[in-house]
Amino acid sequence: MTTDPPAGGQTYAAAGVDLDAADAVIERIKPHVERTRRPEVLDSIGGFGGLFALDTTRFSEPVMVTATDGVGTKLALARQLGRHDTVGIDLVAMVVDDIVVSGAEPQVFLDYIAVGALDPDIVTDVVAGIADGCVQAGCALVGGETAEHPGVMAATDYDLAGFGVGIVERNQILGPHRVRAGDQLIGMRSSGAHSNGYSLIRRLVEDVDLADTHGLDAPLGEVLLRPTAIYTKPCLALAEAGLASALCHVTGGGLPGNLPRVLPSGLGAEIDTGSWEPGPLFELLAGLGDVAAAEMFRVFNMGVGMVAVTDPARTAGALEVVAEHGVDAWVMGSVTESSGVHVR
16 A cells, blocks of 8 residues: 655654655665574565464473663663664674573574654664674574654663573573572673663763763773673683583672572672772773762672673583683682672
């Protein structure tokens, strides 16, 4: 069915929703979606739902692991700096890093983009970043939605949400049930602040020149927009080799807030902060607001984006596997018989 343009009267465009721009965005993002394609994907972008045929020959008892997340107020910084090509990677990372801690391989990803007014350039940049993240994680971008919310959001505002599904064999699920007292904790280096603590960061840098390096290796604004690291490959390699008992994504709440999620009841952890340097970004942020060390560790990842829990006999092998995937890693503590996470 085809329709002629309206001759008069009220239109959707006049109400703030541009259907022509939406159609143009779909055409522009198709190549980015296509580069995330996996063999299990059965259709192309444009349908009502993505079709994905699970390869059941790989699993005897497949378990789905699902996760959803967003990028948070880091988006305000992206808008301020006019840089939108990295936050899509953040979106994927926040989801797949939650999925992989169970030992699951991320399979599919979907996004939801809400905008005040549709800017095809910005949305294309965001989706290109999402595709970059999916390629890094090895999952397929099988669908999404871009919705204009005139009158609800400012014209220049946008927000992101991501949804993912992974698969793991039931008897290979990682988690607290595998952790024992005496296990060692391996920290994996973060790429920066990732996507947590940006409400505090934005307050700390409110009157700071983001174009200045402030002693960092790049302008502060660029450092703050560095995307969240995607740990899928080293984590899956650890799981497949039987070198990890559990994995911990260090997200909101930092090490004290996230390590308890992978420890069995009654056990705790000792963190040796002398085993690594968080990095100059965190030193700068602490200095800008005279933020106490305890608060820094509660808000930020402090240079540790993922933690692997390993049997001491497997620690050397685990460190070697992580290094083979280009990720800096070190022994940062151990699991203790007394409860609580102690950062010393």
